Amino acid sequence: MKRSISDRIEQYIKVLISRSDAQQIEIQRAELAETFSCVPSQVTYVLSTRFNGKDGYITESRRGGKGFVRITRISSSSPDCTRLQNDLEEMIAHMLEEQHLQESEAQLINYLLSALSEDLDEEQRHLVLSRMVKAIARYNSLHSK
Amino acid sequence: MKRSISDRIEQYIKVLISRSDAQQIEIQRAELAETFSCVPSQVTYVLSTRFNGKDGYITESRRGGKGFVRITRISSSSPDCTRLQNDLEEMIAHMLEEQHLQESEAQLINYLLSALSEDLDEEQRHLVLSRMVKAIARYNSLHSK
DNA sequence: ATCTAAAGGTCAATAATAGTCAAAGGGGTA
DNA sequence: TACCCCTTTGACTATTATTGACCTTTAGAT
Structure with a gap:
């Protein structure tokens, strides 16, 4: 019963990652914010609270034109x-x-x-x-x- | 046999859980308090006196926007x-x-x-x-x- | 090399929930 | 009545989400 916007963004990202080949996706922050009708910084909030190292993810990004945010799942996927x-x-x-x-x-x-x-x-x-x-x-x- | 508000809240929660399919429900504390016309902290009181580990339940919660209280009955199981x-x-x-x-x-x-x-x-x-x-x-x- | 537009980042304010704790209330029972 | 235990309340605290103004970085154009 996850209902807040942050929860839904989290779920959305997790679905995208699970459908990806390399446990990794790239998104555009502003575009994702637009999809969920929220401000861009809320995406940053979600990333820092739910996709940090402690949760088994790393995020990298690049600003400027053709910028992106790359999210990679590290911990729970490899049978290590x-x-x-x-x-x-x-x-x-x-x-x-x-x-x-x-x-x-x-x-x-x-x-x-x-x-x-x-x-x-x-x-x-x-x-x-x-x-x-x-x-x-x-x-x-x-x-x- | 007069039932207190706490007793009625307890029964209400138990009915909800028994109707759920995962032995688990999520409520909003303030909303439940509103339903029973009591202060929110009384819900907390009911949870701590009737839905604690000793009674076979675990409760988890999240504060903030779209917060919730999740109550899970831990007993279960299949006959075998x-x-x-x-x-x-x-x-x-x-x-x-x-x-x-x-x-x-x-x-x-x-x-x-x-x-x-x-x-x-x-x-x-x-x-x-x-x-x-x-x-x-x-x-x-x-x-x- | 410089400028500019287009990303993403930071941080603090505000709002929305839930938790804590101690005091006050109420109903039995010795 | 006196006392005890459980219930009820509410003021204060803690946590989480949402928003927006301002800052930094990057690619591409001039």
Whole structure:
């Protein structure tokens, strides 16, 4: 039930990326703003809040004539489990620092993670790991108030 | 048998959830308060007293324009998995009693469980659940002296 | 080389939501 | 009645979205 303009722009971009070959698209900021009847800076807002490194995207741009914004999905697309594992470790370390997690909870997560992903093939392991990344991220946002 | 406003809000939300197909609804706090002619913070009160983790729900929210409160019932499931689910619940209850688990850890497990097994087909769900059962069992034995 | 038009970026103000917390209210029950 | 626990309120706070004025960069024309 995502209804704000920012939400709809986010969805639109994600659909475009999922339809792309290289997990990458190029848009024109002003044109996209026109499509959604908003000011151009709102597109910038969406990019910075939903397509930043933390969310698994990188954005590059060029100003002036023939300018563009290129958005590339990096994290959750390649079946590279090591990367997900690193993401998780970073997230847990960060949550510990911020005291959103107790030491015992971090240990529990690590324990569950290894127990759940043990003996899985690459594809299944990737599934479990990426779900775990999302779940932990969400859990964190639930607890960081 | 007089029902308070909080009771009526509770019932209202539960009806909405039972009518939903994903055990999940999104409301606007101010709108719901308007419906029941109460202040918005009373909705927050109802959520925290009747829709918390201990009651089998998680609530998430977003402030700002087009904000919302999402309430999800975490119980579910299909018959085959029910047994595993029950096992898990019992184990967790037991570990809580024995103080091998803190309340916050139990909630973390429930959260991860629902996030990890969401949208899986029967077979995969069974796999995740049974691994979780094994993992928790092992975790328990590690933590009981 | 300079100028100009056409992009995109920054930042702060304003609006729209939801959360927090403590005080006040109300209904049972010893 | 006195007391307790749950409910109800509202002032204050926090977060997120939307808008617009002003700034910077780039390609192409002169």
